[in-house]
Amino acid sequence: GRRLVSMTKCTTIKTLRNTAFVSLICLGDLLVGAYLLGVATMDVYYSDSYCTQQREWLVTSSCVVLGVISTSGTHISIFSMTILSLIRVSTVLGPLEGSRSISKKRIAILVSKSSFVLILSMALALAPIIDAFEDFFVNGMHYDPKIRLFIGFPDKRKLIDIIEAYHGR
DSSP states (O other), X not given: OHHHHHHHTOOBHHHHHHHHHHHHXXXXXXXXXXXXXXXXXHHHHHGGGHHHHHHHHHTSHHHHHHHHHHHHHHHHHHHHHHHHHHHHHHHHHOGGGOOOBOOHHHHHHHHHHHHHHHXXXXXXXXXXXXXXXXXXXXXXXXXXXXXXXXXXXXXXXXXXXXXXXXXXX
């Protein structure tokens, strides 16, 4: 809440940009914190039986949601820090520009950059659970369909059967 209030009090575009991207970093860190809280909750739930129920846990919607939260939070933080670093480098390289006032055009550019960070982060986090990429991401394993690593087992269900047979379930 304080971050949003501080954004309304910015008088220059530089301070608004810094505040906006630091706010995005805070959002990313909050998502990673939520992920860690979820993992801790699941640890308490499964406690001593995780090893025997690993397969069941990995295919639950809770695991999928936690994976999306973790990945999106991490990417939001990384992309925001990268953009903030580029802004600061440009400020060091061109210090005589002076402080520019806030205009609708500059706010629109800032909103578009922030939206790009959020959309790209969510797209990367959701890619593994989209059906079109099902053969690309298989329960944390990545394999190239052109490489005949699992000859005779091109679909996910048969691969899961092999993994279950290997682990004795």
